[in-house]
Amino acid sequence: MDDASNSGCGDSCTCTPQRSFAAPLGMPLAAPPASSSAVSADAIAASAPLTSEAGNHLIEQAAIPAGTFVMGDSSGDRNAADGELPQHPVALSAFSIDVTSVTNDDFARFVDATGYLTEAETFGNSAVFHLAVDAPEEDIMGRAAGAPWWFGVTGADWKHPGGRNSSLEGLGDHPAVHISFNDAEAYCAWAGRRLPTEAEWEYASRGGLDQTKYPWGDDEMDAGGWRTNIFQGDFPRTNTMDDGYLTTAPVRSFEPNGYGLFQTVGNVWEWCADWYDANYYATLPVDSPTDNPVGPHEGTVRVLRGGSYLCHISYCNRYRNSARSQNTPDSSMGNAGFRTVAL
């Protein structure tokens, strides 16, 4: 089988920089300092009652019917190293999923109720796209290895998405970003929710269409106007913002898919519950559906889905239904957030 990719993405093109392992942003390798006011994700998970009335989760729901679908790349646009093949049938039970990613207003309700400190706040830094930095020079810690358009920025976190000089003013209905996998799990524990499995995410993103590249079908991103928020221009130097947005867009921008979900592809990457393994699909049968797959039993990195405002045809081409990416559970950056599923 031809495993060539149609994109300019090499074996390891980076959509989201990693906090752990190599400190590519010049970040400290040590665990975050213990803080008397910090409330850990584990503590929230242990203490929060898992009922829907525990948290104040207000996001509109889409009811996704039970069904079987073909998971994986059908268009040939896959990134060879990401493990989008083989295509395989998956059977899912019905579930209820947020029509948008969790917004800053949503996340603020959680933080106000619990005092939770995100990992970006406890580490004291996060990753910001170079054109989005809003911080003094001395806050710039370094550039990500292999992705020098990512800066480690002291003081960047969900409340300061560009760094210390930025704020959430005007961003209440934008996706919460600089949210790590662990932070997303803590929100879910409070709200009585969970992250979607990778299979649920892809099925929901497909919007009831069979084996199409995008949530709206196979038409290209700009056919009849932009369909979601990605990067236009000369990546990573110049963003023409032809779709209207340099960084995040309000979560209800652009047309929803057939299930009513907004911007599954584009805008921000979305954490899924599964551990990521590029070889996982190869372990599943191709001639009979796998029921409600939950990914590998263990791993070091978690699945991210959907691509973001930084994705560009010349680079990663990961703004597709079947595209896969991953990062460590403690990594955070300005182009990743999450949406949730009912328990």
Ligand SMILES: [Ca+2]
């Ligand atoms: Ca854009």
Ligand SMILES: [Ca+2]
């Ligand atoms: Ca998205």
Ligand SMILES: [Cu+2]
């Ligand atoms: Cu990308």
